Amino acid sequence: MLGKTSKSLHAARGARGRRLLSGLTASTAVLALAFAGLAALAAGPATAATATAATATAATTSAAPTDEMVSLCHATGNPVDQYLLVTVSLDAFKTGHGTHVDDIYPPNSLRPNGQNWDAAGQAIFNNGCATAPPATAVTPQAPTVSQATCTDQGAATVPVVEVASTQGIFYTVVGSVAAGSTVTVVATPAPQGTYTLAAANGWMPNADGTASYTVVLDAAPSCVTEAVPAAPAAVQAVCNGPGTSTAPMLTLASTPGIGYTVAGTAAPGSTVTVTATPAAGYTLAAAAGWTANNDGTASYTVTFDPAPDCAVVVPLVSASPTAPTATQAVCTPSGTATTPALAPATTTGIGYTVNGTAAAGHTVTVTATPADGYTLAAAAGWTANNDGTASYTVTFDAAPECAAATPIVAATPTAPTATQAVCTPSGTATAPTLTLATTPGIDYTVTGPAAAGSTVTVTATPQASHKLAAAAGWTANNDGTASYTVTFGTVDCSAVTTPVDPPSTPVVTDPPATPVVTDPPAKPVSDPAPPVLPKAATPVLPKAAAVVVPQAVSVLPQSAAQPTALASTGYDPAWSVSLAIMFLVVGAGAVWRSRRPAGQ
Known part of the structure; x- marks a missing residue:
């Protein structure tokens, strides 16, 4: 079919050439000869001598048959008929047209990219190799895409891809327009040759002069709305007068997207179940008091109190x-x-x-x-x-332990006997002593040592079946005992002098009268603090004779319960008498010796 078309086109153009040759000048004849030469060159070396269109056609039909045929627009060099449509075998194309840089042909196995196969070349080739006015460039417009959205009823809309309306462009949609799918919009210039596509954002040019635009549709949205069921309002029956009461009531809530139904009757002592059912596009959310069911609904139970007792009430x-x-x-x-x-x-x-x-x-x-x-x-x-x-x-307390009553005997504590320290002839002090009394029904204990300058406390504790009676000098304690305090005085015995032997010739003096030493009176045991005796003046005896000097007696203030004691000289009275007698004998012997005659 393509060969027949080329032959008819060649015959028509030959007739037009002959009409033009009749009116051309000599220069035109020269151009015709040149054209004939080019045609002969296109027909191949075997037919180079013939420049007519018939010869070129014969060359085309006489080509050796091959598996691949190549159709091309052969550049004639004629400004009027610039191209001639020719179909040759691949071998003939290789040897006869492979080096013609002005020819127009689509991609083939020998030339994968074709030659001059741009929009203008394609327009000429698609127009039977006849030149046409330059195509008008038009810009494809992007389609309008509406993604799927949710309706008020909770359903998703169908996405829409709406192509533009552009002069010189025909749009087609390739693919299924559905949520989550991808479709391609193809822009085709119409007619080709008259229009060509200009570059546009988002459009990808194709080899056939068309352009593609890819649309990605979003996945279908989740159009389910969560609705929270509301508890019904229950009103219990109450007394409204003696012996009468109101009827209980149940009022359902109103919640968008939820329908409520009631199973049961609102009556005293009855139980009613309210069921919440979500509308289309809704789902129930968790809510206090509602129990979710497997079918997507939820239940709420209302229990009405028994009928109240509305009898006349007497105040208690x-x-x-x-x-x-x-x-x-x-x-x-x-x-x-x-x-x-x-x-x-x-x-x-x-x-x-x-x-x-x-x-x-x-x-x-x-x-x-x-x-x-x-x-x-x-x-x-x-x-x-x-x-x-x-x-x-x-x-009740446990039973008490009851023993036979024993009479309590009162016992009077007795003061201890305290002996104060005194000086001895040797200049030392005796140790003070404390002797506890013995009293039936009383035990005595001592706290502290009996020493000069110390204070001792004696405690009297009653034995079983006894109690302490009040006594002078004793202080009663809270625990039933009593205390007695004894203070021991101190003495200074450093002033006591030891007598020395008289000289060989003593001076005899009359001995002084032997002082009468009176023993101090006994210290009453009730005296809590005996006096400390002062130091007596120590006599200094002359070496000529031993003289006993009586000591002055100091009277110390005493309590009303104790008499005043005389001061002690520090000497034993018996020793003083013996010393006086010895001095008298020695003195008498000395006088007698001095007066006896010489030689006796």
């Missing part, structure tokens, strides 16, 4: 329970224990019951029950019970 009188009187077991003088006792109170409007036995070590519960028309008021020690009663618990 409040009564306070009184604690019972509990008597614990005690010991009798005979050594036995009494029996515990419990005596419930008597209160108007209250009855008391005792649960348990009043016995040593037992626990007894007293229950107060209000009489008709009474109610119990709160009271100390009473525990209210759910049935309107109150309880009081009494715990």
Whole structure:
């Protein structure tokens, strides 16, 4: 078919050439000859001598048959008929047209990119190799895309791809327009040759002169709306007069996207179930009091109270329970224990019951029950019970250990005997002593050493069945004992002088009168603090004779209960008498010796 077309085109153009040659000048004839030469060159070396279109056609038809044929627009060099449509074998194309740079042909196995195969070349080739006015460039427009959206009913819309309307361009949609799919919009210039596509953003040019635009459609949106069911409003029956009451009521909520249904009747003592069902495009959210069901619904249960008692109510009188009187077991003088006792109170409007036995070590519960028309008021020690009663618990002590009574004997504590320190002839002090008394029913203990300058406390503790009586000098303590304090004085014995032997010729003097030494009176045992005796003046005896000088007696202030003691000289009276007698004998001997005649 393509060969027949080329032959007819060649014949028509030959006729037009002959008409033009009749009117051309000599120069035109030269151009015709040149054209004939080019045609002969296109027909191949075998037919180079013939320049007519018939010869070129014969060359085309006489080509050796091959597996691949190549159609091309052969450039003639004629400004009027610039191209000639020729179909040759691949071998003939290779040898006859492979080097013609002005020819136009599409891609083939020898030339994969074709030659001059741009939009203008394609327009000429598609127009039977006849030249046409330059094609008009038009810009393809992007399609309008509407993605799938959710409706108010919770459904998703269908996406829409709407192509533009552009002069000189025909648009087609390739692919299924659906949520999540990808479609391609193809722009084709119409007609080709008259229009060509200009470059545009988003459009990809194709080899055939068309262009493609890719549209990616979003996945279908989730159009389910979560709705929270609301609890119904339940109104219980209440008394509205003596013996009458209102009817219970149940009012359903109004929630967008949820429908409510009721199973049961709102009546005293009945149970009603409300079911929430989501509308299309809705799902139920969790809500307090609602139980989700497997079918996507949720249930809410309402329980109505029994019908109220609307009888005439008589006001109750409040009564306070009184604690019972509990008597614990005690010991009798005979050594036995009494029996515990419990005596419930008597209160108007209250009855008391005792649960348990009043016995040593037992626990007894007293229950107060209000009489008709009474109610119990709160009271100390009473525990209210759910049935309107109150309880009081009494715990009895364990039985006491009762022994026969023993009479208590009063014992009077006796003061201890205290001996103060005194100086000895050798100039040392004696040690003070403390002697405790012996009193029936009393034990004595000593705290502190009996030493000069120290203070000692004597404690008197009564023995069993005894108690301490008050006594002078004793201080009673809280624990039933009594205390007695003894203070020991200090003495300075450094002034005591030891007598020395008289000289060989003593000076005799009359001995002084021997002082009368009076022993100090006995210190009463009740004296808590004996006086400290002062140091006596120490006499200095001459070496000629031993003289005993009497010491002055110092009178110390004493308490009214103790007489004043005389001062001590520091010498033993017996020793002083012996010393005086010895001095008298020695003196008499000395006088006699001095007066006896010489030689006797």
